[in-house]
């Protein structure tokens with residue numbers, strides 16, 4: 001199977017470019033060949049999007065929304081198929097893949113509803129016989145750059161608000177997960193989305209992305225991915241004075257206080273640290289634990305980890321799938337080595353798994369370190385794998401300080417039965433998302449998603465906040481006095 005660009009509603013001819021293999025991280029099987037798009041491909045895609053946008057912006061928003069309803073219904077119908085492809089391509093276990101597809105379906109219906117809102121506001125003018133209001137206007141062509149860890153959900157977080165608001169888009173999915181983009185293109189075709197509204201280019205390295213950002217007709221870039229690439233996107237976009245929305249890394253912590261329900265906390269930590277093999281921006285990578293319950297928590301965590309089965313995510317009984325590729329495996333193991341050198345105590349895991357059927361895939365053993373220094377590299381840097389570090393503290397204030405000591409600010413969580421503590425914590429935790437008595441993962445699509453500090457640049461995916469990325473406010477004044485009225489001057 002050869003995956004080609006989807007431009008102006010047609011599949012670009014094969015054979016004009018280089019291709020690279022898409023591999024199943026569970027067993028190394030080749031799933032498809034994906035085109036390495038060129039800068040010329042980007043120009044063609046942007047031109048198609050620009051042409052289509054003129055008409056698309058004139059389609060009333062509730063009618064644009066109708067396409068999203070159809071997309072949502074079709075995704076629902078294809079849910080199992082999409083989940084199967086997602087597990088094969090990305091590696092996450094099938095139960096989570098179904099959840100991710102559901103997240104996309106939810107986004108379709110939620111954003112379709114926005115088609116009948118897209119509220120602006122009327123405001124009183126300071127002059128008589130003058131009407132003032134402001135409305136959301138589409139920006140035009142938008143560029144979407146999405147990661148491999150949530151290849152379908154994050155794509156819907158960006159593309160659905162973009163199109164309901166009257167934009168067209170050029171989307172560059174991660175090279176590791178182009179099949180989900182292909183599946184989405186099939187859905188766009190099947191519901192009859194006008195040609196050129198959705199365009200897809202592939203590509204590895206930064207060339208294709210840079211061409212998108214630098215293209216004068218691409219007005220907004222929405223990016224989710226690594227901090228390193230995000231910085232490049234911000235710098236390149238900044239030079240062009242473009243609106244750039246960035247969602248980057250996390251170093252998310254669960255705080256467990258001495259009055260917490262420890263069993264509940266263990267469940268939350270397990271799910272947030274090892275779900276998706278730790279490859280969520282929201283993954284729990286630190287546990288900040290009160291000294292009085294540290295030993296109990298360690299014991300219960302180690303005990304609970306015995307139930308985690310590792311393998312191919314298509315097997316319904318498996319809880320932890322592979323990590324995305326060899327490079328990721330090496331990076332994760334590199335951090336485990338760093339942790340040991342830094343003097344952290346390895347409580348569980350710490351090895352690359354190669355026994356039996358696992359030998360052909362990229363599997364890492366769920367890993368727990370304890371007695372980790374809050375300022376060590378292990379506790380400060382994003383690992384993006386199934387590795388969690390326990391850090392001991394003596395008070396709520398210290399826990400919050402440690403939580404806030406990292407350069408990221410995506411998600412945080414606190415387990416405590418004390419209402420005063422949790423209210424103080426939700427106020428003082430410097431992250432875009434805070435969970436009380438739940439792990440650090442599990443964001444819902446109708447709330448803003450994003451973070452503070454090194455995680456983002458003030459924009460949000462999801463929720464109505466996403467519309468702020470893909471629209472400009474337009475202020476409109478209608479003077480019906482029939483005479484020249486001057487604001488600030490004619491004050492009577």
Ligand code: UN1
Nearest residue numbers: 150280281282441442443
């Ligand atoms: C990500 O962490 O990369 O909150 C996205 C969650 C999911 C989305 C995560 N709904 O865990």
